[in-house]
Amino acid sequence: MFELTVTTGFAAAHRLREYEGACENLHGHNWKVEVVLQSERLNNLGMVMDFNQAKAALGEMLDEFDHKFLNELDRFSEVTPTTENIAKAVAEELDGRLPEGVGVKSVTSWESDRCGATYVP
Numbered sequence: 001m002f003e004l005t006v007t008t009g010f011a012a013a014h015r016l017r018e019y020e021g022a023c024e025n026l027h028g029h030n031w032k033v034e035v036v037l038q039s040e041r042l043n044n045l046g047m048v049m050d051f052n053q054a055k056a057a058l059g060e061m062l063d064e065f066d067h068k069f070l071n072e073l074d075r076f077s078e079v080t081p082t083t084e085n086i087a088k089a090v091a092e093e094l095d096g097r098l099p100e101g102v103g104v105k106s107v108t109s110w111e112s113d114r115c116g117a118t119y120v121p
Contacts, residue, residue: 004048007034010066014081032110057097083111087119
């Protein structure tokens with residue numbers, strides 16, 4: 001199995017519904033998102049996929065989150081946009097944008113330098 005890792009980020013606001021504490025209030029983060037892609041075989045260039053294509057697919061997907069109030073997005077209308085749910089959303093959305101034979105192994109979203117959550121599909 002081969003793996004490829006791409007890291008990028010986005011800035012957005014959210015609030016944690018039904019949370020008791022400061023995070024129930026509107027606040028923002030500069031999220032860092034790390035995606036690990038995997039494939040059993042390499043393409044004709046000897047790659048899982050081109051890094052530029054991987055970054056473009058991830059960037060395109062994250063444009064939907066960037067500088068938004070995440071609670072207002074359809075994806076988070078009933079699910080609170082926690083760091084865990086953001087990682088899951090990225091994994092699910094990105095999976096449909098990848099070449100055949102390439103899958104999402106894991107997504108880690110970091111809301112700060114010391115606090116992150118990983119989703120493994």
